[in-house]
Amino acid sequence: MEKMPFQPELNRTTTMVNATATQTTVTTSDWKAGLPVLTGAGFTLRELRLDDAASLLAMLTTEEVSRFISPPPTTVEGFERFIAWTQRERQAGNYACFAVVPTGMSVAVGIFQVRSLEPGFGTAEWGFALGSQFWGTGVFIEGARLVLDFAFDTIGARRLEARAAVANGRGNGALRKVGAVQEGVLRRSFLRNGQYHDQVLWGILAEDWRMQRQSLQFAAVVH
Numbered sequence: 689m690e691k692m693p694f695q696p697e698l699n700r701t702t703t704m705v706n707a708t709a710t711q712t713t714v715t716t717s718d719w720k721a722g723l724p725v726l727t728g729a730g731f732t733l734r735e736l737r738l739d740d741a742a743s744l745l746a747m748l749t750t751e752e753v754s755r756f757i758s759p760p761p762t763t764v765e766g767f768e769r770f771i772a773w774t775q776r777e778r779q780a781g782n783y784a785c786f787a788v789v790p791t792g793m794s795v796a797v798g799i800f801q802v803r804s805l806e807p808g809f810g811t812a813e814w815g816f817a818l819g820s821q822f823w824g825t826g827v828f829i830e831g832a833r834l835v836l837d838f839a840f841d842t843i844g845a846r847r848l849e850a851r852a853a854v855a856n857g858r859g860n861g862a863l864r865k866v867g868a869v870q871e872g873v874l875r876r877s878f879l880r881n882g883q884y885h886d887q888v889l890w891g892i893l894a895e896d897w898r899m900q901r902q903s904l905q906f907a908a909v910v911h
């Protein structure tokens with residue numbers, strides 16, 4: 689997620705999305721018309737809404753969350769522009785961004801995003817960030833599995849890449865845990881606060897994910 693694709697300075701127009709839209713379940717074939725609601729234990733993943741902006745500002749702009757990702761917006765209005773941008777990019781079929789909403793809350797405490805790196809979404813990049821009070825709770829791993837299913841089965845991606853600064857222990861630990869393979873190191877590829885960082889390039893192929901999913905399902909049946 690080092691490269692959060694949204695660049696506030698490039699997106700000054702805001703297409704308002706319905707801040708109070710109710711969650712609707714969308715069939716898997718029409719994700720460009722609206723993201724499905726994906727259900728985990730204790731949380732849901734759904735489309736971002738404008739009323740997530742204040743919560744995302746509080747959750748994702750702390751030093752511990754943001755120090756290894758590209759700078760998030762710094763105002764509620766900036767997050768509203770980001771959210772409107774995610775809707776336009778989803779409609780264009782380039783990008784999907786899920787809000788992480790814990791059960792009992794109505795607004796997002798984090799995001800999972802997937803963006804196409806080539807026409808047709810064959811190779812895509814994914815990234816994620818959660819408010820730090822939700823770290824180590826199991827939301828990441830289950831949310832990641834739902835998003836991997838979505839990326840490979842619904843969007844039809846063949847390969848998902850992620851980049852994590854070498855110094856980002858949690859980010860790299862999270863990617864390793866979900867079964868991503870370390871493919872290389874991109875030297876001095878990420879500029880943050882005036883300092884260049886090396887990044888680990890992590891990859892997951894659709895066939896790897898399906899094999900891993902089968903063994904997870906088998907293990908669940910055996911236990």
Ligand SMILES: CC(C)(COP(=O)(O)OP(=O)(O)OC[C@H]1O[C@@H](n2cnc3c(N)ncnc32)[C@H](O)[C@@H]1OP(=O)(O)O)[C@@H](O)C(=O)NCCC(=O)NCCS
Pocket residue numbers: 689690752753754756757815816817818819822823824825826827828829850851852853856857858859860861862865
């Ligand atoms: C990345 C993120 C979403 C992961 O969520 P999380 O709840 O922290 O992830 P988890 O706790 O489930 O998994 C992280 C793993 O890394 C391990 N880890 C933590 N610090 C580590 C370190 N310094 N070195 C190696 N592994 C480390 C944890 O032990 C854990 O593995 P375990 O569950 O087997 O013990 C969250 O940490 C976050 O939002 N970070 C800030 C934004 C960010 O860096 N995004 C990722 C960019 S690639």
